[in-house]
Amino acid sequence: MGNERISTGIGGLDALLHGGFNRGRTYLFAGEAGTGKTIACLQFVAICLKQGDKAVYVTVDERPSEILDSAAALGWNLQPHIQEKQLIVLDAAPYFGTRGGGEKGIDPQKIVADLGNYVRRLGATQLIIDPITPFILPPDSGSPPQDQARSLIQLLQTQIGVTNLFTAQRCPDGAVSPEVRIEEHLAAGVFIFKLSESAAGCERTVTVKKMRGVAVAPIKHRFTLQHDQGIVIDPPGSAPAESCQPTPMFEYFDPAKPQN
């Protein structure tokens, strides 16, 4: 025990991690919005379900239906797994009052007890929280985020004991507040997702920043998003990924051009 590996669902990534995540540990996918964190989570869920594991997926920013739609768009139909009680998608938005719910304080004990109930009832072995940030950075909590993050992650590990996968919003470079990265210290593995502009256009990359028990080289691994496969890491030495055009911050208005 202790060293049993579980596939991340991302082929090229497992190879870098000597087989995948360690069961029962906590992993973090960090990155700016739109860098592929949620897709990576869904991909992990899909492989777990395929291998007969059960999972609890907690979503905050998107509704459960949107999560299922995203998965379906990538070719993973998760709906039957929900019906067969292999997957639960929980909507945590009401906790944070983001969609009209009440504003409540964040109590790690209660969160973990609630999540523990869902995990046990389902017999889940994986817990995904996408994103973890609002749980550890509540807007007006008295306790420092550090303590909040530590107690939440420790409680999750001791009281639930499943493999945890969290996502965290990461600020663009140059505007980083130190507290955003606390959760990185507490996870057994940290993966940084990035969308960067290069001469050839945009490229998506993932960097294994930290992985307990595995010597990883801090290399940016380019990847592409593909239907039915999700994240596919480019083989080393391949050409840059296909280009894309990010939304400009300020669109120049040209009256001569037709408007939509």
Added chain:
Amino acid sequence: MLQTERVSSGIKGLDPLIEGGFPKGRSILVTGEPGTGKTIFALQFLADGLTHGEKGIFVTADEGPLDVLEQAASLGWDFERHVENKELAILNAGTYLSSLPGAGRERQIDLQKAVSDLAAFVNQIGAQRLVLDPAGPFVLLRDSAARIQDQTRLFIKLLRSSMATTNILTSYAVPRTGERSMHGIEEYMVAGAIVLEMIWRNDGHLARSMIVEKMRCTNVKPTQLEFDIVEHEGLVVQPG
């Protein structure tokens, strides 16, 4: 002696009350609830510049560029012609801002990049006047008010150091409960602050009011000015 260079506001009746205009190269905050005239104030500031041969940039966040042109046209200002003549640029930040996920909860804007992108446009057309309507979305985050202040301070500083334009920033206001700071832009960070309001007059009529709460380097009497919105003129301050 060091004399503050002035930029005319374009608002009839206002300049004489503020020693000729806004301090040049600084940011002026115009707050007011919807419908109080903030956008017209900003358009008028640009229209005034255009009549003096000063080029301008209007950054719109809530409305589309066509709406902006339409509103200017309704006041009798042919901004479309100025856009065609490259004397005025309308920049739409709405697409970018609405593409940020989390609807304000997790949005984080790289202000350095925002201001350097803006400065590129300013330099390209040689603008001397800049409007951000509204400026709030650039500095509003889901975080604490303290972070918003930091963000605002950085934004105003960057605007000042990166370009020589005189800037109008509009912002929503809440009624006077002392909580206006929650709306993002702290008055003490800008060189001038003007509040637009609707008030009930003693005679029972609703009137438009303007208070110059702050104007650096300017001796302003804090009085409530009444103004009208007049076609072809925009805001017109009533003689006290």
